[in-house]
Amino acid sequence: GENVEQHPSTLSVQEGDSAVIKCTYSDSASNYFPWYKQELGKRPQLIIDIRSNVGEKKDQRIAVTLNKTAKHFSLHITETQPEDSAVYFCAAKGGGNKLTFGTGTQLKVEL
Amino acid sequence: GAVVSQHPSRVICKSGTSVKIECRSLDFQATTMFWYRQFPKQSLMLMATSNEGSKATYEQGVEKDKFLINHASLTLSTLTVTSAHPEDSSFYICSAAQAGGELFFGEGSRLTVL
Numbered sequence: 001g002e003n004v005e006q007h008p009s010t011l012s013v014q015e016g017d018s019a020v021i022k023c024t025y026s027d028s029a030s031n032y033f034p035w036y037k038q039e040l041g042k043r044p045q046l047i048i049d050i051r052s053n054v055g056e057k058k059d060q061r062i063a064v065t066l067n068k069t070a071k072h073f074s075l076h077i078t079e080t081q082p083e084d085s086a087v088y089f090c091a092a093k094g095g096g097n098k099l100t101f102g103t104g105t106q107l108k109v110e111l
Numbered sequence: 112g113a114v115v116s117q118h119p120s121r122v123i124c125k126s127g128t129s130v131k132i133e134c135r136s137l138d139f140q141a142t143t144m145f146w147y148r149q150f151p152k153q154s155l156m157l158m159a160t161s162n163e164g165s166k167a168t169y170e171q172g173v174e175k176d177k178f179l180i181n182h183a184s185l186t187l188s189t190l191t192v193t194s195a196h197p198e199d200s201s202f203y204i205c206s207a208a209q210a211g212g213e214l215f216f217g218e219g220s221r222l223t224v225l
Contacts, residue, residue, distance in 0.1 A: 034213075034214075041202075041219075041221070042218075042219070043204060043216040043217060043218050043219050044155070044204075044216050046213065046214075049213070089154060089155070097143055097145075097208045097214070098145070098157060098160065099145070099157070099206075099214060100157070101154045101155045101156075102154065103153075103154050104153070104154050
């Protein structure tokens with residue numbers, strides 16, 4: 001089955017700096033890669049996603065890049081704000097709509 | 112976006128009892144729903160895929176007789192944790208997919224087994 005690795009597990013940045021989280025996946029058939037933000041005790045919230053026919057996607061301060069050949073994708077958050085502090089999960093979807101999640105990154109944006 | 116509702120949000124039960132968690136898609140029909148479990152400071156782990164009108168598909172290591180899943184309609188899937196024990200205490204989250212692939216998550220259910 002699919003295996004998704006995520007790094008780093010924790011990330012601390014100063015407000016206004018950029019944050020980058022990286023993920024790799026194992027199944028070359030995976031074709032959908034969402035990123036979720038999860039606050040403590042809450043459901044995961046989709047923040048951005050990318051499909052395998054696209055290399056990059058941007059939505060305001062958030063961007064995602066995908067390298068299909070290398071099987072890795074990254075989340076970029078620019079001009080970080082304290083409210084960006086949360087746990088971020090990458091995920092990969094192959095057949096059957098099954099999502100496999102990465103291990104998560106605890107992002108802390110410090111004032 | 113689509114709405115998936117989960118109930119109850121919190122439940123506390125005694126060891127040995129059973130607990131039922133409901134997952135509803137409120138504004139779309141979901142032939143497939145997914146049940147995840149999340150332990151503190153860990154990722155979401157897929158437990159099973161719930162298929163409307165047929166048996167659920169369980170992930171490796173998940174006991175199907177302990178975690179009973181019923182998907183009797185296109186808008187409702189239920190997860191019953193039978194003979195619950197303290198190690199079953201966790202955050203259980205369901206999700207449902209619309210056509211096109213985006214998954215929507217329920218609010219989650221925090222189970223505490225005493």
